[in-house]
Amino acid sequence: MLILTCPAQLQRLEGALRRSLPLALPVYGAVMNMNRGNPGDFEAVVDTWPDFRAVLARRRGEAPADDCYMNMHAAFYRDLGAYQALLESPGAVGGASGQAPPPVPESCPCPAEEAPAPAAPCPDPAVLDMLRRFDLSWEYGPCTGITRLQRWERAQALGLSPPAPVRDALLEHQDDPAVTYSLWHEYPL
Known part of the structure; x- marks a missing residue:
C-alpha cells in the first residue's frame, strides 16, 4: 500500500x-x-x-x-x-x-x-457572464462552429460594433477553452 x-x-x-x-x-x-x-x-x-x-x-x-x-x-x-x-x-x-x-x-x-504546467487562474464569473451574453446576442451573427474571437472580428468587419470589453477578455484569456469557445462551439454551421 x-x-x-x-x-x-x-x-x-x-x-x-x-x-x-x-x-x-x-x-x-x-x-x-x-x-x-x-x-x-x-x-x-x-x-x-x-x-x-x-x-x-x-x-x-x-x-x-x-x-x-x-x-x-x-x-x-x-x-x-x-x-x-x-x-x-x-x-x-x-x-x-x-x-x-x-x-x-x-x-x-x-x-x-x-507534470503539466499549472493551470491559469479561472476568469472572473462576471467575465464569463459577459461572454455568455455575447453568445446570446444574435445581432452579431451566428456563433456556432467558430470561436468567440472569430465571431467578434466578423461582427466588427461587418460594422456591427461588438463590445470592446468582450474582445479584451478574449485576448486576455485566449488559452482558456471556457473563454475561447461559445456555448455552441461544438455544433457546426
Missing part, C-alpha cells in the same frame, strides 16, 4: 482514471481535486505503483468519530483481490492498528516533464 504524494504521480493517476470513466468517476473526481489545490484535503492510496490495480481516495489524517463527512472514501479497482488486500492493509481505512501506510517519497522517480 502506497500513498501518492508526488504531483507527477497524481497527474498520471488522473490520466489513468480518466481512461476508465465512468466506472472510476468517484475516485477520478477526488484525484482531479487533489491536482487542483486539494480543497478537500484528500490523499490517494494505491496497491502498487505505477501499475495499480486498486486505488482508494480518502481524507488525510485522523477522522473524528462523529464527523460523517471525514469518514468518506471512494474506490476504484480492476482486480477484486487487489482491492480486498488494499482494504485489509493496516491503516488503509482506519484499521485496527491505526498506523498510516508509508508515503511514497517526495523525490519520486517520475520525470518532471510528465
Whole structure:
C-alpha cells in the first residue's frame, strides 16, 4: 500500500482514471481535486505503483468519530483481490492498528516533464457572464462552429460594433477553452 504524494504521480493517476470513466468517476473526481489545490484535503492510496490495480481516495489524517463527512472514501479497482488486500492493509481505512501506510517519497522517480504546467487562474464569473451574453446576442451573427474571437472580428468587419470589453477578455484569456469557445462551439454551421 502506497500513498501518492508526488504531483507527477497524481497527474498520471488522473490520466489513468480518466481512461476508465465512468466506472472510476468517484475516485477520478477526488484525484482531479487533489491536482487542483486539494480543497478537500484528500490523499490517494494505491496497491502498487505505477501499475495499480486498486486505488482508494480518502481524507488525510485522523477522522473524528462523529464527523460523517471525514469518514468518506471512494474506490476504484480492476482486480477484486487487489482491492480486498488494499482494504485489509493496516491503516488503509482506519484499521485496527491505526498506523498510516508509508508515503511514497517526495523525490519520486517520475520525470518532471510528465507534470503539466499549472493551470491559469479561472476568469472572473462576471467575465464569463459577459461572454455568455455575447453568445446570446444574435445581432452579431451566428456563433456556432467558430470561436468567440472569430465571431467578434466578423461582427466588427461587418460594422456591427461588438463590445470592446468582450474582445479584451478574449485576448486576455485566449488559452482558456471556457473563454475561447461559445456555448455552441461544438455544433457546426
